[in-house]
Amino acid sequence: MDLISVCVYILVGIMGVAYPILLQVESRLDDKYNSDRIVELFNAEPIRKWFIRVLYITTGSIFVWAFKIPVLPFIPEGKFVDNVIVDSAFRVAAGLTVLLVILFFFTVKKVLVYYTPVSFARYLIELDKKDKSDTPKYIDALSDLLTTSIRHLNFSIARRIKEYMYESFNEMRKANLGKPVEYSSNHYFFVFRTAQELCVVKDKRFDDIATASIGGIWFTGELNESKISEITYSWMWNNLRVAIDSDMDDYVMEFWRHATQFYSYQMAQLRSEFDANGDQINIEQQKERQNDRMRFLEFTFAVGGLLLYKGKYNLIGRMFRYTQSIPPEYPLLPGGMDEIFYWYFRFLDPYYLDFPPIEHKYPFPGMEGVNAGGQIRHNILKYIALLFVRQYSLIEFMVYQKPMRNPAIPQKQSVKTLWLNNIDGMRKLVEVIRRNQELMTGSGLEYITNEWCEENQKVAPEQYLTNFKDEMSAAFENELDNQPLSEEKVANFKETTKNLIVPALDELKRFNNPKQIEGETLDLFTMGVRNTTDKSSFVNDQEAEHINYNSALGEGLVNKIRTSAGAIFTRISTKRYLLLEKDFIAAIQKLNLSDGEFVLVCFGKDIRRLYRQKNIELPDNITVIHYPYTEPNFVGDSVFVLNAEDLPNVTFNPPDQNQIQAYHLELLDQDHNLYASVLDLNQFPELRDSIQDTQSDKNLRRYALLNIMLAVKYSFRKEMKCVQLQLASEYRNRGLPNELNEIEPL
Numbered sequence: 001m002d003l004i005s006v007c008v009y010i011l012v013g014i015m016g017v018a019y020p021i022l023l024q025v026e027s028r029l030d031d032k033y034n035s036d037r038i039v040e041l042f043n044a045e046p047i048r049k050w051f052i053r054v055l056y057i058t059t060g061s062i063f064v065w066a067f068k069i070p071v072l073p074f075i076p077e078g079k080f081v082d083n084v085i086v087d088s089a090f091r092v093a094a095g096l097t098v099l100l101v102i103l104f105f106f107t108v109k110k111v112l113v114y115y116t117p118v119s120f121a122r123y124l125i126e127l128d129k130k131d132k133s134d135t136p137k138y139i140d141a142l143s144d145l146l147t148t149s150i151r152h153l154n155f156s157i158a159r160r161i162k163e164y165m166y167e168s169f170n171e172m173r174k175a176n177l178g179k180p181v182e183y184s185s186n187h188y189f190f191v192f193r194t195a196q197e198l199c200v201v202k203d204k205r206f207d208d209i210a211t212a213s214i215g216g217i218w219f220t221g222e223l224n225e226s227k228i229s230e231i232t233y234s235w236m237w238n239n240l241r242v243a244i245d246s247d248m249d250d251y252v253m254e255f256w257r258h259a260t261q262f263y264s265y266q267m268a269q270l271r272s273e274f275d276a277n278g279d280q281i282n283i284e285q286q287k288e289r290q291n292d293r294m295r296f297l298e299f300t301f302a303v304g305g306l307l308l309y310k311g312k313y314n315l316i317g318r319m320f321r322y323t324q325s326i327p328p329e330y331p332l333l334p335g336g337m338d339e340i341f342y343w344y345f346r347f348l349d350p351y352y353l354d355f356p357p358i359e360h361k362y363p364f365p366g367m368e369g370v371n372a373g374g375q376i377r378h379n380i381l382k383y384i385a386l387l388f389v390r391q392y393s394l395i396e397f398m399v400y401q402k403p404m405r406n407p408a409i410p411q412k413q414s415v416k417t418l419w420l421n422n423i424d425g426m427r428k429l430v431e432v433i434r435r436n437q438e439l440m441t442g443s444g445l446e447y448i449t450n451e452w453c454e455e456n457q458k459v460a461p462e463q464y465l466t467n468f469k470d471e472m473s474a475a476f477e478n479e480l481d482n483q484p485l486s487e488e489k490v491a492n493f494k495e496t497t498k499n500l501i502v503p504a505l506d507e508l509k510r511f512n513n514p515k516q517i518e519g520e521t522l523d524l525f526t527m528g529v530r531n532t533t534d535k536s537s538f539v540n541d542q543e544a545e546h547i548n549y550n551s552a553l554g555e556g557l558v559n560k561i562r563t564s565a566g567a568i569f570t571r572i573s574t575k576r577y578l579l580l581e582k583d584f585i586a587a588i589q590k591l592n593l594s595d596g597e598f599v600l601v602c603f604g605k606d607i608r609r610l611y612r613q614k615n616i617e618l619p620d621n622i623t624v625i626h627y628p629y630t631e632p633n634f635v636g637d638s639v640f641v642l643n644a645e646d647l648p649n650v651t652f653n654p655p656d657q658n659q660i661q662a663y664h665l666e667l668l669d670q671d672h673n674l675y676a677s678v679l680d681l682n683q684f685p686e687l688r689d690s691i692q693d694t695q696s697d698k699n700l701r702r703y704a705l706l707n708i709m710l711a712v713k714y715s716f717r718k719e720m721k722c723v724q725l726q727l728a729s730e731y732r733n734r735g736l737p738n739e740l741n742e743i744e745p746l
Contacts, residue, residue: 032115033148037140047106054099121145121157125164139168139186146190147197150206162209165190169218173226180229183219188235191218195239199246207254214239215254216262225266227292233299237362240303245365249315252307256319256332259300264324264331267293300332301343302362304387305380309364313442320390320443327397334387335394337407341419344384347377348422385429386439389461392448404458406468409475412541413483416476420469427465434461480536481682481701489538490678493550497676497708498668500554504561505652505672508712510625511565511601513647521649521715524571526564528655528675528709529557530663532695535680535704553706561712565627566603566635572716573640573724577738580728584610587725588641592745597644599623604630605637605727637727641746646720653711662687663707675709721746 113119124145128138142161149158173181194213198206212218216239219232228236243251270289273282307316323330334340359372367375394403410416433439440446453460459467537549548555579587584607588600598621600607606626611618618624623644630636654673655665665675681688682701692700723746728737 033144038114038144041138041141045110047103047110050103054103117145117149117154117157118160121149121160125161128164128168135184136186139184139190143186143190143193147193150194150197150201150203150209153201153203153205155205158206158209162212165218166212170221173221173224176227178227180227180232182229182231188231192235192238192242195242195251198251199242199248202246202248204250207250210243210248210251211254211258214243214248214251215258217258220258220262220266222258222261223266228296233295234361236299237302241306241363241365244306244310244312249312249318252303252312252315253318253322255303256322259296260322260324260332263293263296267296269293297332297343298346301347301384302380304383305376306362306364308383308386308439309379313439316386317443320393334391336403337388337391337405340384340388340391341407344381344388344426345415345418345422347380347384348425349418381426382429382433385426386433386443386445388426388430389433389440389445389448390443392453392458392461393445404464406471409472413476413479413536413539414541416472416479420473420476423465423469423472427462430461430465481699483535483539485535485538485678485680485704486540489540489549493538493678493706494666494668494676496550497554498674500551500558501561501674501708501710502669502672504558505674505710505712507627507629508561508565508650510627511648511714512650513645515645517649517715517717520718522572522718522720524568524714524716526561526568526710526712526714528707528711529553529560530705530707530709532681532691532698532700532703532705535682535702538678538704553708557708562627562629563631563635565629566631566638568714569601569603569640569722570635570638570724572720573722575721575723575744576726577723577743578726578728578735580737581610583737583740584639584725584727585614585616586740587743588639590740590743590745591641591723593619593622593641597621597623598746599625599642599644599647601640601642602626603635603638603640604628605639607639635726636729639725640722641725642720642722643746646717646722649713649715651713651715653713655709655711659709663705663709665707665709673710675707677705677707679705679707681705 113123121142124138124142128136128142131138142165146158146161148154149161169183169187172183172187176182191213194209198210198213216236219236220226220228240252240255243255267289270282270286272280272286275281304316304319307319320330320333334343357373358376359367362376362380364372364376364379391403396402410419434448437446440448448461450460531553533549533553537546577587588607600622602624606624608618608624608626630638652672652674654660655675659665660675664677664679666677668674668676679687681703684705687705688700691705
């Protein structure tokens with residue numbers, strides 16, 4: 001038998017035996033691991049790909065040798081074909097056959113690796129260690145292998161993968177020290193699928209893997225400090241939901257045990273550190289750590305609400321009793337009423353920014369739609385109300401432990417209002433909880449009855465809340481009387497007042513006669529304003545903020561200044577005519593203004609527009625003063641015609657000195673003698689008593705007196721003449737318009 005025949009027999013043998021085996025491997029791997037990913041991983045193995053390629057090439061080389069096919073079709077047959085092409089094909093076929101046999105043995109070795117779970121686990125771990133990509137592709141195969149091992153109770157392989165995954169998660173935490181750790185999506189799904197499989201198998205021999213997955217050790221570690229990202233919290237929530245829905249209370253307790261240790265040690269509060277000058281250098285780190293601790297506690301309160309919703313009363317009792325120290329301490333549970341009330345009203349506030357929205361952050365099974373958020377919030381609040389009842393069971397081992405001491409009353413009036421408006425709801429939840437005997441028994445609080453409270457000299461829970469509400473209500477009322485005005489808000493009021501009033505006063509200067517009027521004058525005034533307002537507008541942290549507290553009075557005075565200008569010119573008018581718009585120009589001409597200098601003072605209506613419309617030139621001896629503001633009822637769109645010498649002297653006089661002292665007025669603008677003050681009437685009993693009769697329906701202790709004082713003086717020549725030409729309006733009944741023949745010369 002020659003060498004080429006040996007090659008042919010080997011090729012035929014491999015094609016008849018090895019190739020069908022490869023096809024069967026895919027099917028058997030799928031049956032063995034129930035994983036498409038593992039089959040795809042095997043098909044992607046380089047040794048398998050090369051074996052199939054060489055098998056095809058070897059077959060082709062023998063085909064070339066057997067039929068003496070020239071490589072180039074134009075080469076003629078002969079000695080060259082015999083000695084070169086055929087001889088070369090023979091050598092190539094022989095070499096490829098040897099290579100094919102070698103690849104066959106390596107392929108068989110790779111198949112054995114895939115078929116042996118222990119070897120396959122070791123193989124996947126080595127591949128994952130070498131994989132440095134951002135999306136590790138071997139984690140999914142490890143997940144399938146782990147779930148298969150759990151399903152078939154293969155403890156050694158499951159624990160080997162568990163140990164490696166602990167290292168894998170730990171490496172990612174080391175790479176993100178000081179930052180919230182976000183693992184790859186493959187890692188999150190690995191943990192979730194493990195939790196699902198554990199809850200299906202329900203074998204206590206896998207408790208260590210349950211602690212790593214559902215307990216959260218893979219996500220947080222056990223020794224080093226780590227920061228939990230929001231996406232990690234979401235996956236922790238999903239894993240716990242799987243355990244709770246599967247009634248795996250022991251697995252949830254594994255989470256509680258690890259969470260207690262993690263919070264106590266890896267999330268422990270930071271001690272203050274100081275430099276050589278005695279300045280603290282880690283204030284920001286302390287704040288950051290405190291925020292992390294509060295975020296973790298928030299998560300545990302949501303878990304408690306979920307357990308209460310699912311009726312896991314005995315599990316809640318186990319959590320209440322679990323401690324790692326003597327005398328007992330419960331780091332994840334409130335130690336005093338301050339914490340109870342803080343968390344209750346933090347979850348209650350629908351506008352709290354940490355819950356956007358809560359049904360996405362902590363989804364409960366069976367709760368969907370627009371009402372889901374309210375239902376979830378209700379169950380968490382109910383759990384906190386249960387924690388309130390639990391305070392009665394706590395024993396004071398240390399002097400600083402005061403579980404029943406009243407919480408500190410909030411400083412801010414807005415927070416007091418929130419508490420006062422909702423503490424009755426908390427009391428109703430406590431009543432519902434105490435009537436639920438199954439819940440009270442399961443949580444170990446069934447002995448807390450009204451009789452027990454009386455025997456132990458404690459106020460019953462419902463009465464406790466009622467008493468505290470009365471105390472807080474008294475504090476709220478007292479604060480209304482005695483709360484000090486905000487210096488910042490008072491300064492803001494004065495600054496806003498100045499910015500509003502000064503431009504309005506400057507607008508009046510257009511009426512001013514540059515010449516001093518001599519002789520007897522008619523003096524008319526525009527005075528300042530004074531008003532009382534609820535002083536909560538000028539106090540920080542109130543139940544409601546007033547948007548325009550600093551501008552309302554000033555805007556009113558600006559309107560008064562602008563409307564009184566027109567009213568003053570109306571007051572000094574000696575003749576009044578009501579005219580149609582078409583007659584305005586003719587009426588002015590009838591006034592016979594040719595002799596002397598005259599002024600047209602326009603309120604609202606700009607007379608120059610009418611002149612332009614009629615293509616009439618305004619006489620040179622007539623000056624127009626346009627004031628765009630008017631008083632609509634008595635002035636309307638009016639033009640006042642007077643001699644230029646009869647314009648008033650407009651001056652800004654200061655208030656009386658006694659008035660300045662009595663109302664503690666502060667000068668805001670010297671050019672206009674503008675004064676203002678904001679007075680707490682609780683601090684000025686004499687002023688309060690002087691105005692109490694006019695405002696008997698108000699408790700003036702809770703009011704502030706706002707003062708904006710000025711005196712705009714218009715001094716007119718007493719014997720002056722002024723004609724008012726007012727535009728007739730079809731919308732306002734001012735009488736019948738005058739005819740032009742009724743107009744008399746000025």
